[in-house]
Structures are given as C-alpha cells and as structure tokens.
Amino acid sequence: MVYPKSSLVLALLSMFISIMPATPMTYNVVSLGAKADGKTDSTQAFVSAWTKACASVKPAVIYVPAGRFYLRQVVFSGPCKNNAIIMRIVGTLAAPSDYRVLGNTGKWLAFEYVDGVTISGGVLDGQGTGLWACKASGNSCPSGATTLEFSISNNIAIHALTSLNSQMFHIVVNGCNNVKMQGVRVTAAGNSPNSDGIHVQLSSSISILNSKIGTGDDCISIGPGTTNLWIENVACGPGHGISIGSLGKDQQEAGVQNVTVKTVTFTNTQNGLRIKSWGRPSNGFAKDILFQHAVMTNVQNPILIDQNYCPGNKGCPGQASGVKISGVTYQDIHGTSATEVAMKFDCSPGNPCSRIRLEDVKLTYKNQVAQASCSHAAGTSTGFVQPTSCL
16 A cells, blocks of 8 residues: 555654653642742642642643742642652752641651652751750650651652751651662751651662761661662761661561662761661561671661660560561671670570671771670671671
C-alpha cells in the first residue's frame, strides 16, 4: 500500500509527538495565593497546588520560589493521575514557631499513597527549639512532629534538601519501596531530643547518599522491616551514630536484612556503627549487614551491639532479647574512641550473635590500644584487628 506524501508526514509527526515526553504542568504556589513573608499562612496554597498536580494526567511541577513560607500541617495524599510530580523548592518552608500548633499531630509535611514524587532543593525549618526547651525543663509537653514523612509510597526521590531544627524526627520513610535520598543536609543541636536525622522502617530498596547529618539523636535509624538499604558517603556528627534498631520492642516483628553502610565518617558522636535490641522476647532479626570504610573521630562507642536495651528499666529487666543478629561484617574501620572500650558486642544470652566478621580494624583510645568486650558473640577476624578481637 502506497501512502500519499502528506499522510506519511502526518503519520511520522503523530508518532514523533507520541514519543516526546509530555511537557509538565507547572503550579507556582505564589500564583495560588502563597505569601513569601514567613508570616502569612500559605497552607491552602500548597494544598491547592498539590490538588492540581495530583489531578493532572501530565507530569507536574509544584514550584516554590525564593522566600519564606509559613505552613501548618499539610498531608499530600495520593494516588494521583500521574507518577511524575516534582516539588521544586527554592525558598524555605517554615513550621509554626508555637510548637503547640503541630505538637500532637505527629507530622508536619506528609506524603502518603504517592508514586513518582521528587522533592528537589529547599529548606524545611521545623522551628523545634521551643519544644526542645519545654522537654528539657521537665514540664508536660507534646511529643512533637516529624518534619517530612513518606508513607506507603513508591519511587520517591529527595535531592539537595535541608532540614533544620525538627521538633522530632527530620525525615521518615515508612512502608515505601524504591526511595533515593541524595545530598540531604540535616542540622539540629546535639542536645535536641528524639531528633533522628533519617528514619527508615518497613521499607525496601532505599538509598541514602552524599549526605551530612548533625542532630541530637541517631543520624540514621533503621527500624524493623527494612531490607535492601544502601548508605554511602554520609558524614554524621553530632548525633548518636548510624543505628540498626531499636529492634525487638514487639513480640511479632519484621526483620532487618541486606544493609550496606560504606564510606561514612563519625565526628564527636555518642556511637558509630550500632545495632540495638530490647532485652525481651521477640521474633525479630538483623542479618547480612556490611559496615565498610568508616572513620571515627572521638566517638564514645565506635562499634557496638547492645542487646540489653531497656530504657528506664521498664518491661524488660532480666529478660533475654529474642532478636537474632547474624552475618555482620566490619571492614576497614579506623579512628579514635572517646572511651577505653572501642568495640563492644553485648549480645543476647538466649540468641547469641553469630557470624560476626572483623577485617582491618584499627581503633585507638588516647593514642593507646583500645579494648574490646564480648558477651555471647561468635565470629572471626582477619587481617589487622585492633583492639584484639574477643570473638
């Protein structure tokens, strides 16, 4: 069959148009009523931008220009008509300075049931200092809000985002699959309570890359049900280190497996590489974990497994942790300990740690050889290991 020339041109043109990426729809929050003065409540403008972006069948961009935007709680909920929404933030989003506004909501900015959302750039200012002061005073205070939470979502990217002074956790990933965080900065005082930098739980295929975290709790905390997590090129300090756990709080609990933590630095932190579990019955586990290329500078507990976690000695004293820890490798770990015991494996008497592997470890205390302490831990060491392995 011979096509007329004009028909052929039309057919080629329509084919070309069909394979071209759709031009994204752009929604500027200022055009929708947001004010960049840090005082006017811009919540509704952000809700409106999300509603339009989520309803668009084309890819969409929510654009936040320079300036400071005051927001109350916002829940960005899906599912959406497209799976390519970018929130491009040039300015700063600011939480209410009165911590009571968000104090009992649990979260400030929340994304749920979304697919293909990217947050690029910007600053999230949780304004948490008032709540920290309340908690330090011993008065009755609300628990506080997480700054940014993704839950039950897939294919998420967070690039070049800064989180300042969160009331509680800075970034939470809960029940998600395929999340890539890159170039994230977390900044909060070293005495800010419960202010974990990034917390991951019940999620798989997560990466945290090229990030700098300083806070008052764990720089990164890895909760139950985390699988296939990759952490690389992360600087931690101040803070409580990179922690798997706490695990075993519940009797029935999903395990943690296939975790890689590599090329990380810890500076003046409470812990370096930590695994902790409650000292009570549980079917939880942590296995197939690689800690590689870590540099410690004045870290109180550079290498720590603590299976007798029991805050306030309530609900667990005298019990053995049911969490089974196995297949943990420490490779190329160097630096200085702030305490004499630089390596401590305090494992469960009921479920001893197994297949712990030490390779090329050198940790010192005040320019002297540090010490190691082992309880209910089995494994091997190869190459140079200092302090001398007690496995």
